[in-house]
Amino acid sequence: xxxxxxxxxxxxxxxxxxxxxxxxxxxxxxxxxxxxxxxxxxxxxxxxxxxxxxxxxxxxxxxxxxxxxxxxxxxxxxxxxxxxxxxxxxxxxxxxxxxxxxxxxxxxxxxxxxxxxxxxxxxxxxxxxxxxxxxxxxxxxxxxxxxxxxxxxxxxxxxxxxxxxxxxxxxxxxxxxxxxxxxxxxxxxxxxxxxxxxxxxxxxxxxxxxxxxxxxxxxxxxxxxxxxxxxxxxxxxxxxxxxxxxxxxxxxxxxxxxxxxxxxxxxxxxxxxxxxxxxxxxxxxxxxxxxxxxxxxxxxxxxxxxxxxxxxxxxxxxxxxxxxxxxxxxxxxxxxxxxxxxxxxxxxxxxxxxxxxxxxxxxxxxxxxxxxxxxxxxxxxxxxxxxxxxxxxxxxxxxxxxxxxxxxxxxxxxxxxxxxxxxxxxxxxxxxxxxxxxxxxxxxxxxxxxxxxx
Numbered sequence: 001x002x003x004x005x006x007x008x009x010x011x012x013x014x015x016x017x018x019x020x021x022x023x024x025x026x027x028x029x030x031x032x033x034x035x036x037x038x039x040x041x042x043x044x045x046x047x048x049x050x051x052x053x054x055x056x057x058x059x060x061x062x063x064x065x066x067x068x069x070x071x072x073x074x075x076x077x078x079x080x081x082x083x084x085x086x087x088x089x090x091x092x093x094x095x096x097x098x099x100x101x102x103x104x105x106x107x108x109x110x111x112x113x114x115x116x117x118x119x120x121x122x123x124x125x126x127x128x129x130x131x132x133x134x135x136x137x138x139x140x141x142x143x144x145x146x147x148x149x150x151x152x153x154x155x156x157x158x159x160x161x162x163x164x165x166x167x168x169x170x171x172x173x174x175x176x177x178x179x180x181x182x183x184x185x186x187x188x189x190x191x192x193x194x195x196x197x198x199x200x201x202x203x204x205x206x207x208x209x210x211x212x213x214x215x216x217x218x219x220x221x222x223x224x225x226x227x228x229x230x231x232x233x234x235x236x237x238x239x240x241x242x243x244x245x246x247x248x249x250x251x252x253x254x255x256x257x258x259x260x261x262x263x264x265x266x267x268x269x270x271x272x273x274x275x276x277x278x279x280x281x282x283x284x285x286x287x288x289x290x291x292x293x294x295x296x297x298x299x300x301x302x303x304x305x306x307x308x309x310x311x312x313x314x315x316x317x318x319x320x321x322x323x324x325x326x327x328x329x330x331x332x333x334x335x336x337x338x339x340x341x342x343x344x345x346x347x348x349x350x351x352x353x354x355x356x357x358x359x360x361x362x363x364x365x366x367x368x369x370x371x372x373x374x375x376x377x378x379x380x381x382x383x384x385x386x387x388x389x390x391x392x393x394x395x396x397x398x399x400x401x402x403x404x405x406x407x408x409x410x411x412x413x414x415x416x417x418x419x420x421x422x423x424x425x426x427x428x429x430x431x432x433x434x435x436x437x438x439x440x441x442x443x444x445x446x447x448x449x450x451x452x453x454x
Contacts, residue, residue, distance in 0.1 A: 001040035001084055005061035009041060009085070012053060018042045027086040030073045031133065032336065035418055037079050039066065039086035046091045048203040051166045054087055055201070058447050059168065066449050067197040069110050069136035074336050075417030077143060077196045081451040087201065089138055095119050098209070104161060104178065106206045109138025116207075125209040128153035131413070132319040138202045144194035146413030148245040148318065151237075151371030153210060155413065157193045164204040165192050168443045178206050191438070196415055197449040199442045213244065213276035215283040218311045219290060221299040222268040226250055226354055226366060229269040230347040232297035233370040236273065237343060239293055241286055245274040245315075246371030253321045253365045253378075260324035261317060266301065271370075272314055318367075325365055325378055332363075332380040337396060339403040340374040340412030349406050350375060353399045360391045374412035400426075416453045424453060 009017050018024075019041050028038040040063070045051050058065045064084030071078055080086055092108035095116060099105070100123040107116060112134045116127045129140060131147035139145070141163065146155040153159065162176035176182075176189035192199055223229040229248050236246060248271055249257075255267045273290060277283035287304070294302055305311045326334060341349050350366065357364040357377070368375030377399065381388040400410055400423050410416075410423035425432055436454060439446070 001063045002061055005057065005063050006041060008057055008061065009043065009054075012057065013043055013050070016044045016046070016050070018044070027068055027071070027088065028079065030071050030076055030078050032074045032076065032334070032419075034333070034335065035076045035079050035081070037081050037083065039080040040083045042068075042086045042088055044088045044091050048164070048166065048172065051087070051089075051201050051203055052170060052172065054085065055166060055168060056170060058085065059170075059445075062445060062447065064447050064450050067138070067142070067201055069139045070112065070134060072131075072133035072135045073139065073143060073415065073417060074338070075143075075411070075414050075419045077415055077417040077449070077452060079418065081418065084447075089201075090136065092138075092203070093136075096204070098123060098125070100125060102178070103209045103211075104206055105209055106204065107137050108204060109136060109141075109202045111137050113137060113140065120209050121212070123209075124212050126212055127159070127207060128210045129156050129159055132322070137205050137207065141193050141202055141205060142196050143415035144413065145415075146369065146372075146374065148247055148315070148369060150369055150374070150413070151246050152242060152244045157190060159208045160189065160193060160205055161208060162206040163189060163192060163202055165200040166203050167200045168445075168448055172203065173200075176206075194415065196417065196452050198439060198452055199448065201448075214278050215280050216244070216274065216276045216311065217283060217287055218305040218314050219271070219273040219275070219287070219294065220265070220303040220305065220314065221271045221273065221294045222266045222301055223271070223297075223299060224268070226269045227347050227351045228298050229271050230350050230368075230370055232271060232294055232299065234343055234346065235293050235297055236290060237371055239289060241275065241290055243273050243290075243371060244276045245272065246369070247272045247318055248366070248368040248370040248375070249318065249321060250366040253325060253367055256324035256328040256365070257317045257321055260320065260327050263313075263317060265317070268300065272318060274311070321367055322378065325380065329363065329380045331382065333383040335379040335392060335396070336414075337377045337379070337399065338374070338411050338414035339399065339408060340372070341403055341406045341408030343371075343373045345406040345408070346370060346373050346375070349399070349402050349408070352402050353377060353395070356395045356398055360395060362388070362392060362395060364392075364395075369412075372412070373408070418452065421454060
């Protein structure tokens, strides 16, 4: 960023602009902590007008601009690899309206999904996409985030009705519709969802809300192997039980959770299955079918969590598994992967990946939103252990090749960012040039979050 650009930003934004070392440091990495690049400055915006003015100055002085909110991404999306301005939208954090009759809410991009749920709960509604980290709605839209609720309610893409997006040329456009469906014109809304801030800056979202389930129960089932647990997940989905959540967690992450949270879960591959229904009778029917399926698939023991406290403890364990693994291996660097395959191919790809990890004696643990074929591998090693990291990256490459050969995708919910660019090039080799042309049309000087996706 040229000195005159910094002066113009200071003149326009005063105390909203910061170059304090601690502030720059906080905006120089994401949750993965695999990459580290400091911006030249951080601008804390509070309105759409602020965003538009920042884009105007970026055009005039030709500096990169990278959107940032919570910083919970895992693929480097918020890291300013070409320095420039980190545009912090966390101050745009108002829930503007909740329309209970329309099952929708309109929010600013810095609103976190737990905050939206706190405000929606009084209306008997909730935002169903649950990635675990307290992510912002704008960040979730920018990566098409997913999570434990996707098996029943879909991803962020499925739960956004309309957005306002500020473009690099100074326009603000409305994409999508507040109606539940539309056939009017090209689907520009979905062009910006998952674009990671490379095409425009999201300044407002109208999202779907869902009724809170009346009756809920969670089953905890353990298995002798990861493959057996995955095969059981396929059976459950085939039985049309429509679980609210269907999560797999392996024995290594169960052990870490037990140590970190003081739990006593059996340390075996485990499925956590949440079922819901409108009545207790209907829930009991679904519960009985699910138990039988798990028993037929070889479940060793089945525990039922009925009370809100028991259910909350299970989902707390799931959401804190990543942190628990880090605490179990202090000083290690972590690489969290993400892939998604057609459901019927999930047992094979999981089993193949675990075998490769075991052959190379890697410290690797598995979790997954297995009801929709999405799984994660968390690799860990000492930062300076070059040989092990070479083996990790070789395994990661093989896992991705197996995923793509199975008809899957290199990322189901984390997004591309910095870390998956080569896999996107493989997955979309026939359309990559078209994607680049769209990028050049909306951002001809490549100032919006440069270095990401391509």
